[in-house]
Amino acid sequence: MRLGLLETVGLAASLVFAIPLGIYAAERLLGGETLIGGAFLAVAVLMVLLPKYLTTPGDLPGKVAERAVGGVVADPEDEEK
Secondary structure, three states: OOOOOHHHHHHHHHHHHHHHHHHHHHHHHHHHOOHHHHHHHHHHHHHHHHHOOOOOOOHHHHHHHHHHHHHHHOOHHHHHH
16 A cells, blocks of 8 residues: 555644544543543544545545546556566
8 A cells, every 4th residue: 555645744644633632542541431532532543544535525636637547557567567
């Protein structure tokens, strides 16, 4: 799973906010507040996973261009095999 430059920056930005929230969630879980800790942990995980797997209207032009270029230009890795 290779990430492009923009995807890497987006993941880093998500992690900047998700890691502290995950730490807070772990503290709440260890403190015995399972409902609050579990909820914050779920939010932290979703902050990282949703941008990767959720398609937004802003992503559609890039996906269309990616398919068009992929259909016209051969992948260099495929040519080596």
